[in-house]
Amino acid sequence: MLSCAARLVRAQIQSKPTACWVVAARGYADVVEETTFTTNEYALHKLDEGPSQSVTVTRDDALKYYRQMQTIRRMETAAGNLYKSKVIRGFCHLYSGQEACAVGMEAALTPDDHVITAYRAHGWTYTRGVPPVNILAELTGRKTGCAKGKGGSMHMYGNNFYGGNGIVGAQVPLGAGIALALKYNGSNNVCVALYGDGAANQGQVFETYNMAKLWDLPCIFVCENNGYGMGTAVERASASTDYYTRGDYVPGLRADGMDVLAVREATRFAAEWCRSGKGPVILEVATYRYSGHSMSDPGTSYRPREEIQEMRKTRDPITGLRERMISANLATAEELKQIDLDVRAEIDKAVEQAKTDPELPVEEMYTDIFVDEPPFKVRGTNPFMYGMSK
Secondary structure, eight states: OOOHHHHHHHHGGGGOOGGGGOOOOOOGGGOOSEEEEEOOOOEEESOSOOOOSEEEEEHHHHHHHHHHHHHHHHHHHHHHHHHHTTSSOSOOOOOTTOHHHHHHHHHHSOTTSEEEOOSOOHHHHHHTTOOHHHHHHHHTTBTTSTTTTSSGGGOOOBTTBOOOOSSTTTHHHHHHHHHHHHHHTTOOOOEEEEEETTTTTOHHHHHHHHHHHHTTOOEEEEEEEOSEETTEEHHHHOSOOOGGGTTTTSOEEEEETTOHHHHHHHHHHHHHHHHTTOOOEEEEEEOOOSSOSSTTOOSOSSSOHHHHHHHHHHHOHHHHHHHHHHHTTSSOHHHHHHHHHHHHHHHHHHHHHHHHSOBOOGGGGGSSSSSSOOOOEEEOSSTTOEEEOO
16 A cells, blocks of 8 residues: 555656657767656645646756756765665665755755755755765765764755754744845845655744745745655644645645656746745645665655555656656767766765765864854863863
8 A cells, every 4th residue: 555645646647748758769969959848737725826837948957957866866875875884873864766856946946045954954965065075974974074074964054055954843934034034135035944744743834834924035835745754654644735735824836746847847936936025835845755764764664665666666756857858859878877877986986085084083072163252161071071162
């Protein structure tokens, strides 16, 4: 039996255009520079119209999206292996299966837009501009990590990226605060505040919807609905699993989170809504995670292996884009194979560096406490250990 969310994602297959799933061998001379696909229908709440289902994509963009998703997938596979070999310790939440969400949303944003997410943050850290080597080095606790090895899996940061956040749902009001600052300063940028279906029932989420709508904040609230809050299927935790309608007076829409182009168009629509001064909007992306909630969760005690296998076989975001590109002659199979090899080599090199880069000295425990603060005495792990802040 498939979960409610898995059935929702699987149902998206039915309206896939045939051309997207037919693979043919063609040469480089036949490659086109642009083509149009049809996405699945978007579900709407308090919206008269939504994004167009007719989506145009250039060859360069398609190749970029493919490389980005493949990089995240390979990076997460490497992180899983490092965790199993005990090179990575502590919490580690993988993004495998959800790559189209981060890549598609980033494609519709600008570098000056702001993003804050939960603790499944590796993919978002990469799309926000942090190289894989600095992400993997953060996971292994090395000084070349994007947070100097101090944050680990759940606390990575980048330019206009406010990280993973370990407290369930707490990033949602923080995201509204970022959006308030943007509006206060007269910026035309938006903030994307992401959370999972497991956090969607938190009271602070609904309080934030209320404030965001009262002040018409430029915030896109994104529910990455992967079907399970830890080990609990959405239909067992939520009386309503239509998360895009949860804002009541806040408009919303739901997109196919396994289709990078559908996510891109939905995010573009939501961003334009916010930039036009209409206030917040809720975007639910129906996606699926292949791994457990974290590396300590095998992910098969609350869902059958067959469900995971079927989702990989029929709805994988990378395979889906690959087949679309080849069938529409946006790229050849050989080109995509070369990207796969290049990504593998990049991640393999990053893994070796993440294992051999120097760790932080003990003195680093006393740094990065406050910004622009004169040095002061900091107590260590016992009353007799002190250091000076830097």
